[in-house]
Amino acid sequence: MPLLYAQIVPLGAPIDREMTYSVPDDLRETLQLGSRVLIPFGVRWLTGIVVGQSNTIDFAPDRVKAIGQILDPYPLIEPHLIKLCQWIAQYYVCNPSEVFSAALPAGIHLDSGRHVALNEQAEIPKGLLSKRQADVVTCLTELESASIKQLERRLGKQGIQSAVHGLIQRGLLNAFQKMDAPRVKTKTERIAELVPNDPRWFELELPKITT
Numbered sequence: 548m549p550l551l552y553a554q555i556v557p558l559g560a561p562i563d564r565e566m567t568y569s570v571p572d573d574l575r576e577t578l579q580l581g582s583r584v585l586i587p588f589g590v591r592w593l594t595g596i597v598v599g600q601s602n603t604i605d606f607a608p609d610r611v612k613a614i615g616q617i618l619d620p621y622p623l624i625e626p627h628l629i630k631l632c633q634w635i636a637q638y639y640v641c642n643p644s645e646v647f648s649a650a651l652p653a654g655i656h657l658d659s660g661r662h663v664a665l666n667e668q669a670e671i672p673k674g675l676l677s678k679r680q681a682d683v684v685t686c687l688t689e690l691e692s693a694s695i696k697q698l699e700r701r702l703g704k705q706g707i708q709s710a711v712h713g714l715i716q717r718g719l720l721n722a723f724q725k726m727d728a729p730r731v732k733t734k735t736e737r738i739a740e741l742v743p744n745d746p747r748w749f750e751l752e753l754p755k756i757t758t
Contacts, residue, residue: 553578553614554599556643557588558651563642566595567604569613578614581622581629585615585657591724594618594657596647598629624651662725663711664692669719679710684719692725 554565568586570578578584582597592615604611624632624647632650636643665671665687676684682702687693699707714720 551575552601552604552611553584553597554601555584555586555595555614556598556647557586557593557595558644558648560588560593560644561642562644565598565643567611568595569608569611570600571613574614574617577617579622580626581624583618583623583655585618587612587615591660592657594655596624596629596651597622598633598647618657623655660694660696660725661722662692662694663687663698663715663720663722666719666721671719677706677710677713679706680714683707683710683714687720694725 551570553568553570555568556565566586568584578597578600580597580600584595584597585592586595628650632646633643635641636646665684671684679702683698686698686701690697693701695708695711698711711720715722
């Protein structure tokens with residue numbers, strides 16, 4: 548029988564327990580212990596690790612959110628390592644999220660952050676914006692959308708958050724959640740390979756081998 552619910556440890560979340568999520572019909576045949584999944588967490592989306600599965604829960608099903616996506620074709624962490632991480636969290640009374648994050652490669656978890664963009668339906672009132680608000684509007688005209696951190700890196704931190712808040716309140720900006728890019732990339736190496744049957748090999752003076 549396909550499993551209906553999964554116990555998940557959200558990575559990077561300030562919560563000291565595992566959370567229960569429902570498993571959508573299209574994921575029930577492929578979800579496994581140790582799978583890395585994308586889950587809703589408040590108004591954000593986080594990466595989580597499946598640490599348990601069940602067909603029943605002891606609270607109302609309408610309180611349970613659904614898993615959004617399985618991120619890898621195979622489980623990221625094996626069952627014996629899941630048990631070890633759970634034991635460490637219980638024995639040392641620490642956050643399961645911190646334990647599992649420490650057991651996995653750094654930077655693998657995805658996270659959503661608050662982004663803003665110009666409201667295309669609103670007319671920007673020229674001359675009625677503060678300098679920092681005008682800076683934000685100019686920057687977003689170039690970038691189309693950006694997170695608060697991106698705006699602060701470009702424009703400096705001072706006054707940016709209050710400028711963005713004021714523009715949102717006036718209906719000039721739209722705020723939304725957007726997945727941030729993962730902080731890890733595929734590592735590549737340069738490899739040298741001998742070219743067979745190259746006539747230049749015969750021009751080399753190789754050391755003599757004594758027997």
